[in-house]
Amino acid sequence: MGKKLKFGLVAVVASLSLVAAAGAALHGKAATTTLVFGASADPVILDGALVSDGESLRPISLIFQGLVSLKPGTTEIVPQLATSWTTSKNGLNWTFNLRSGVKFQDGTPFNAKAVCFNFTRWYSFPGPLQSDAVSYYWSSVFGGFRNPVAGSPGPDKALYKGCKAVGANKAIILLNRQSGGFLGALALSVFGIASPQALVQYKADAGTVSADGVFQPTGTFGTQHPIGTGPYMLKSWKIGDKLVLVKNPTYWGNANSPNWSRSGKIDQLIFRAIPDNAARLQALQTGEINGYDNVAPQDVPTVRTNSSLKIVNRPPFNVAYVGINQSKPPMNNPLVRQAVAYGLDRAAVVNAFYGGRGQTTDQFLPPQLFGYAKKGVPSYAYNPDKAKSLLKEAGLTLPVKIDFWFPTNVSRPYMPDPSRNFQAFQASLEKSGFQVTAHSAPWRPDYLGTVQSGGAQLYLLGWTGDWGDPGNFLNVHFGAKKDQFGFDNASLFALLAKADAETNLAKRTALYQAASVAVMKFLPVVPYVHSTPALAFKSNVKGFIASPVGLDPFWLATLG
Amino acid sequence: MSIAEIESQTFTLETPTGGLWHEAWRRLRHDRGAIVGFCFVSVFVLAAILAPWIAPYGPLDQNLELITNGCCPGPSSEHWFGVDQLGRDELSRILWGARYSLVIGVVSVTVGLSIGVALGSIAGYFGGAVDNVIMRMMDIMLAIPGLLLAIGVVAVLGPGLFQIMIAVGVTSIPIFARLIRGSILSQREADFVLAARSVGVPRRTILGSHILPNSISPVIVQATLALATAIIDVAGLAFLGLGDPDPSRPEWGAMLTNTNEYLQVAPFLAIIPGIAIVISALGFNMIGDALREALDPKLRGRA
């Protein structure tokens, strides 16, 4: 009995170890330099023209490239797929000289035809793709479609007129009117050039509209075959699990940056979605991720004091503000708006909540942008008594009832804890003659939907710049009538339009300075902080230069 | 909700007559669990009632200067439970928070109990098709996991303290309905009922004067347990963002959720409300448990 048992035992152990060894052999890990980055959500789709959220744009900005880009860490425009450009005398035709010898990740050549194919594709989007929920940036920059459906602007309203390919290396973009911000907009990842062959082969525009009205892409371009010219390409993407990018072996930049083949460069980038900010920090501490974005101000000291972690600052390029909807009385009364401005204790909020990483501000523009007014800006320092007297002057009985909205379920770079900002503002407003009713909604779609359609009287919001021009701050918000702000100020619109059309830098600066002061006198919003967002990494991640607009050059970082 | 439902299925309670109430009370008095539970509950209720007088600060009084050096200063002599991320005294907020939890618990249990007992009585009284329809409705309600049902109700009603109370109350309706119906059904064939019927006492009177009073004890036990669950479920709803839209109100569940981001720098801000929730729920659970043991006829005669 004993011998049989012993023999049986040995047999079992032997077979188990065989199986274990076989398993290990089948699934051994190869050694590649991998960076695991904690994102706040899964990307929606890897097709730049169809998205506007930061988490989709992060991998998109690594797979695709536009005609121009920004110098890492700045908003300075530098050549990318276009090496140089000229404008015609009337400013309506932009000629781009394209880089030669560039190939898409599927081997097809990059040329002028490819550029025009992409622009034409965006301009010719079919009906379901024309809604702001899908193609926000094309609408907001180029403003129109070739075959508009009901509710969409057509060729008459559009900035974009057409695209002409001249030879292999010259592409001409035709505009309907002058625009100072056009070039900067081209640096956006949404306007990255994709391989025409892949777009067609994998049916990038194909899709059905379900019974619920949702556009469902049936092609696999944006989910499995996003082909661009960028330094990284898609290896695999499983929603809810991870998105894996690997180095593009035929990247044109290899030849130009010998540093690329230096050891330590990141061969593999893995993005995993961890929705909760506190959970991202914990995952970094346990080593499950190597880095994440939007570190909460109170966590910065925690990261700094941990010797295996480090903080990388993102250059400040944002603004947080209390928005005012003037279509909801008494907000149409300038005295009331001034009372709101005097009633917000902005300095206390910035000093207490931003951990030294916020700069209290009196202007909508961040100081890094030209056009930031150096003088003449009215200052509304916290003064509850002045607020009360202004309200009385406006003929109102105190306390004045107002509805104040803030978003839940979100952490923005300029507003890490919206609920906290809200509560502090609520308290100071209530000392200044107001009675605040709290309203909240989850960030997307409810909060944004309510605020942007004019449903909120007072609300917390902000803005991170997309490119280095004051128009991206002032014109986008105050250049035309918007439901969000509910006002129709013809002189302000005219001033901003004039500033945007001005191509001479000195004159443009002066005009925008005047506009900035005018905005603060009109008070459609009360800005309160420009913050310095932070990313956290393991200490062995070096050379990461954070971009003010979120175009982070992962290819420059090394794992030491 | 579901927990109480599960437990109620395995235990049947006979209603005590005068003598049994005495015996139950005697047993309760000596039951250590009941005493401890009673202590917890009294602390909770006293805190809720006396909060305006014993709280050292106002629950909404912010003092941003206290947190300029970062969040957040922990327990100290001026602030026994420390200070939260807006400079408010945590002890005062906990005390005032007891009021919210108490009101929420009582209101939601009342909602569930009254509607549930009414529906269950109707089903048991009329029997037949009415019974079938009502019980199928209860089955459908039970087919949706409790938390999801509460979320569904809040989604329709919108966020707000009152709406949450209704939502949590609604989830306990099927349990009370089933309880009462079961009690009525089991008593319908009892001797005393048959005797009363044969004498000509109308069914209504039998139901109101005999059957319902006899069903009180399981309902009481259930109500206590449901109170405990209500406190916990409201915290869960707050965690999912479906709580009170005004974040400055010192409701424990919201306090627990809003401080999740400060866990690394000020863990006490999350731990203290959490412990408060646990202690209150525990108190009610202990009492409900002890009540059930005290009223269980099967335990009669056992030490």
Next chain:
Amino acid sequence: MLRFIVRRLLLLVPIILGLSILIFLWIRALPGGPTQALLGERATPESVARIRHQLGLDKPIYKQYWAYVRTTASGNLGVSISSRRPVTTEIRERFPATVELAFSAMIFALFVGLPLGFFAAKRHGSAFDHLSLVGSLIGISIPIFFLAIILKYIFAVRLGWLPSVGRQDVLIEAEHPTGFYVLDGIVTWNWNAAWDATQHLILPAIALGSIPLAIIARITRASALDVQNEDYVRTARAKGMSPGIVDRRHVLRNALLPVVTIIGLQVGLLLGGAVLTETVFAIPGMGSWLAQAIFNRDYPVIQGGVLFLAIVFVFVNLIVDISYGFLNPRIRVS
């Protein structure tokens, strides 16, 4: 027996029908409705009217319901607004995660709860008995998400013993034929992956299983106490049977009956608790999916997901009912 099963199955029909009506009405009762979610900031009156017509929302309600039943019965649960993928695809990917989590939680609850309750009953009145009673009471008094946060903070962040997020380490290459990560690892002979997946399950299973653990312990204890004092057990002991055999053959077997019923009912608890647990541990299961869908007003997801879960729940209860009928002949006859 067959009649019993058939009767039970027939009962299902009105329940599922009732569920579909309830969910259908509920979606339309939600503030803002499906149209606002789709249009968001571009909700002009014309586009709202256009979408309403597209979705058939301007038809009479019974026609809408009939259309809804037809599309649902054909297996089409719509398309998610946030991810733009079919709801059925998402369910297929996320359901295994939740099942794996719930299953692990139940195993944890059973493995710890059954012996706990059993031995507490054996040592009735001792300190162990009292402690286990109090412990189980505490178990049902702790909010699941609170427990999850504390477990994560202590064991993952502070001690570093276990991972804090997800189902698997991103650096591990593994195939997933079944969708149950632990099983996948075993089936593909990838022990690393199987062990890693197990590690990711431990903390969430403990948090989720805390309440079922408490309940199982209490019910086992109560039931074992009852059986222990039954005459036939006393007779067996008096006859001189060894306590171990008495325990196994009589007490345990009969004490388990109520526990079996409980298991089915706890599925509902587990599904509700999964919503909270998955959110804390960032597990891509149906719980966190539904929670996010509610925030994002993703109506197709909510509609399809809740209906699916409810039907699963109903079927599980049916199976429990039937198996209880097998175990306890008295139920069959009633």
